[in-house]
Amino acid sequence: MTDLYAVIGNPIAQSKSPLLHTAFARQFGHDLRYDAILAAPDAFRETVQAFVAAGGRGMNVTAPFKLEAAELADTLTDRARAAGAVNTLTFGPEGILGDNTDGVGLVGDIQDRLGFSLVDRRVLVIGAGGAARGILLPLLLARPASVLVVNRTAARAQALAEAMAHAGPIQAGPLEAAGGWEYDVVIHATSAGLNEGEAPAVDYRVADDGLAYDLAYGADTPFMRQARDRGAAQVADGLGMLVGQAAESYRVWRGVLPDVRPVLEQLALV
Ligand code: ATR
Numbered sequence: 417m418t419d420l421y422a423v424i425g426n427p428i429a430q431s432k433s434p435l436l437h438t439a440f441a442r443q444f445g446h447d448l449r450y451d452a453i454l455a456a457p458d459a460f461r462e463t464v465q466a467f468v469a470a471g472g473r474g475m476n477v478t479a480p481f482k483l484e485a486a487e488l489a490d491t492l493t494d495r496a497r498a499a500g501a502v503n504t505l506t507f508g509p510e511g512i513l514g515d516n517t518d519g520v521g522l523v524g525d526i527q528d529r530l531g532f533s534l535v536d537r538r539v540l541v542i543g544a545g546g547a548a549r550g551i552l553l554p555l556l557l558a559r560p561a562s563v564l565v566v567n568r569t570a571a572r573a574q575a576l577a578e579a580m581a582h583a584g585p586i587q588a589g590p591l592e593a594a595g596g597w598e599y600d601v602v603i604h605a606t607s608a609g610l611n612e613g614e615a616p617a618v619d620y621r622v623a624d625d626g627l628a629y630d631l632a633y634g635a636d637t638p639f640m641r642q643a644r645d646r647g648a649a650q651v652a653d654g655l656g657m658l659v660g661q662a663a664e665s666y667r668v669w670r671g672v673l674p675d676v677r678p679v680l681e682q683l684a685l686v
Contacts, residue, residue: 419448420471421669424463425478428454433476436662439682440674460484468507474669475505476662482546489514498553498580501546504665515668518547519554521661522631522654526601527558529656529680532627534558534601540594541565542618543605544573547631551605552576556584560601566591566618568606594620602648604630604639615639622648630654656685 423433429452437450453475455463460481467475477485485502486492490511496502502514526532539560541548544567556563563586567573570590577588598621609615615638622628628643633655640651659676667673680686 417447419446419473420451420467421448421474421476422451422453422467422472423476423478424453424455424460424467424481426455426457426480428452428478431478432658433478433662436659436679437666439679440663440666443674443678444670444672446670455481461488464488464505473507474665475507476665477503477505482550486514488512495519495553498583499550501550503550503661504668506669515665516550517661517664517668518657519551520664521659522551522603522629522657523554523558524660524664524676525652525656526627526629529660529676529686530627530650530652532601532650534560536561537600538598538623539563539601539603540599540618540620541603541605542591542594542616543567543607544569544576544588545605545607547607548605549576551603551631552580552586553583555603556580556586559584561585562587564589564593564599566593568616591616591618594618596621598623598626600626602626602628602643602646604628604632604637604643609638613638615642620646622646624649626650627652631657633658655683656680659683659685 434450441448482501493515496516499516504515506513537560565573565588573588577586596619628648628651630637630639631654633653663674
């Protein structure tokens with residue numbers, strides 16, 4: 417029998433998730449169908465329930481429903497609780513499990529595809545909204561020397577740093593706290609700079625062998641251009657992270673981790 421999965425969001429037509437999961441299923445010969453489901457802004461819960469009633473096994477959740485998905489879940493994994501958001505729902509006999517695979521997708525992309533170790537590196541994260549919160553725990557678990565979170569609203573960064581302090585060396589401040597210092601890795605996690613806007617004007621330098629990574633994706637984002645001006649030799653957008661989070665979701669559902677290489681090749685990322 418064909419197993420049913422889907423991604424739910426609004427908008428959803430642009431989603432690459434059906435393509436990714438269909439490619440993963442082919443690797444294992446799994447018989448599954450993966451749809452893209454558009455939910456009205458006020459109909460997330462009903463839409464999920466209808467999917468479960470139709471036999472759905474699992475769902476990826478994208479904007480704007482990741483917080484609602486965390487509320488809907490009966491149980492949360494540690495990383496979903498730390499993220500305060502859920503991008504992966506699993507429907508089982510014990511109820512709904514909420515997980516978050518975004519951070520693992522990011523760390524995997526940085527370490528495996530880009531071949532860049534995070535161990536003992538100085539990391540700057542720009543932004544303290546949902547996207548930043550989603551990645552911080554897996555980032556700290558990769559054992560960097562330090563993580564500094566800076567944000568336009570400094571209090572939000574401070575709250576995140578306090579919530580994550582148990583997991584590793586993390587500090588926070590306003591955008592100015594980046595202070596013109598040099599970082600090995602700079603991660604852009606604000607929503608500024610999408611749709612032709614500008615990335616926040618943060619003063620940082622990127623080490624010669626450093627990496628600048630935009631969680632958003634697009635051929636050449638404003639942050640990627642800014643980071644090159646600040647000395648970054650290696651810059652990346654978030655497409656590889658998208659593939660990585662999808663692979664980890666697949667593992668959560670099916671117990672096997674897909675090989676991301678062929679998919680990255682198809683997307684011209686390797
Ligand atoms: P997301 O889920 O995409 O992270 P969010 O939770 O609304 O969305 O967070 C948006 C992030 O982008 C925040 O860090 C926000 O800064 P504030 O906390 O100060 O609002 C940041 N952001 C959005 N527009 C910005 C801008 N023009 N300049 C600097 N930061 C901006």
